[in-house]
Amino acid sequence: MAMNKPFHLLTLIFILVLIIPISHSQKDLPDTQTPSPFSFIKDLQGCHKGNRSTKGLHNLKHYLHQFGYLNYRDQTHLDDDDFDNALESALKTYQKNYHVSPTGTLDASTVEKMTSPRCGVADIVEGINTMAPKNHHHRPGKSIHNVANFSFFPNRARWPPSKTHLTYRFHPNTPRGIIAPVNSAFQKWASATFFTFSHVGSNMQSDLAIGFFSRNHGDNAPFDGRGGTIAHAFAPTNGRFHYDADENWVIGAVQGGTDLETVAIHEIGHLLGLGHSRVPAAIMFPTIGPGQTKDLHQDDINGIRALYGR
Structure with a gap:
């Protein structure tokens, strides 16, 4: 039995090593002398x-x-x-x-x-102001149901009707500490939509791929350092979702940090086909303040249902 105590201690140390680089303490808050790219x-x-x-x-x-x-x-x-x-x-x-x-x-x-720190996806894509309020019809041929604040990518890019289960993997360089909050973000979308998701190994083929990258990382959308564009994702069926590795990533509402799960919920919305929303409380609003956490809003749910007709 005496062997169990050192084993538990080593296990605890190992877990802390994995978590600390993501979940920063108050001593690890951003250097206020570092200027934002904006x-x-x-x-x-x-x-x-x-x-x-x-x-x-x-x-x-x-x-x-x-x-x-x-x-x-x-x-x-x-x-x-x-x-x-x-x-x-x-x-x-x-x-x-x-x-x-x-x-x-x-x-x-x-x-x-x-x-304000923001998503790197543009608000106006191919000349279409995705954030402009627009009339949304509840059913074709019927009267206007409401004014929609959600938006889509050009040509309503989306996954084919037969593709309702999506697999996702993390790039090998991804810190282990982000896996749990990203898993949680996928489950929140699963609970509000007909989509299901499953995590596969980093060496397996998948529909979606998630990773941490700095500056120019080969996708024609370079990051700019801490405090500017914090993440971006591509429209269906591209499947790429990138975090800016230079941000102060945290889990939860930590002063001066950016919450991993909140950003994941936003970027998964892009992966499913949603553009930006004009509703500040919506997860698809383009900006997020330091220390802020958000969840799915009815506007986000209305948007995904309108996009897929369900």
Whole structure:
């Protein structure tokens, strides 16, 4: 019996080694001196149409271009520092999507929204503003049922009707500590939909693949370091879901950290075909504040049911 005590102690130490890199203590909170990739926006507060040669304004243009709001016929305008009509129009669209008064001026409320950590999936995809409110019909040929805030990818990308069971695997470099919260995220979608999911080994073929990556990782959607884009996923039937390895990942509502499960629920929504939602409480809203946790919202459930007609 005496042999059991060292065994239990070693087992406990092993478990803690696996968990600590993900579930940070208060001493491991982010270095507040490390600037967010979006912090440059604060220096541009107050800018408006007519400003010429405003230092750094081209960075704002690239931000809005990255998330689908700004596209010039002459792409050289992306690199100048002039606040032109196109930039004002793009900023107004962003403000409407994020429930800010559409003044076209980079005011404090807009800066607060734009500097929040967010999903890397664009809000406007192939010219379609996925966050714009739209009329949703309850049944074809019937009167309008409600105004939908959920959205889909272009052409309503989705899994074929016969594909209701999806397998997922983790890339070999994935910290063990994330497996449980991601498993939980899949189960939450399973409980609200007709989809079922199962976890398979990292060396097996699967419908979905999950991993941690830094900066440029070969999918034409590079991450930008801590505090900017925190994760992204691809529309069906691509199946890729990537966390930014540079974020301060935690389990639960930890001050200064980003909850693994909340982000997983959001990105799984993309894997199933949902775009971003205009409802701040919805899991498919694009941004998440440090220390925040969220769960599925009725808007998310309505969206997936509308997409698959069930």
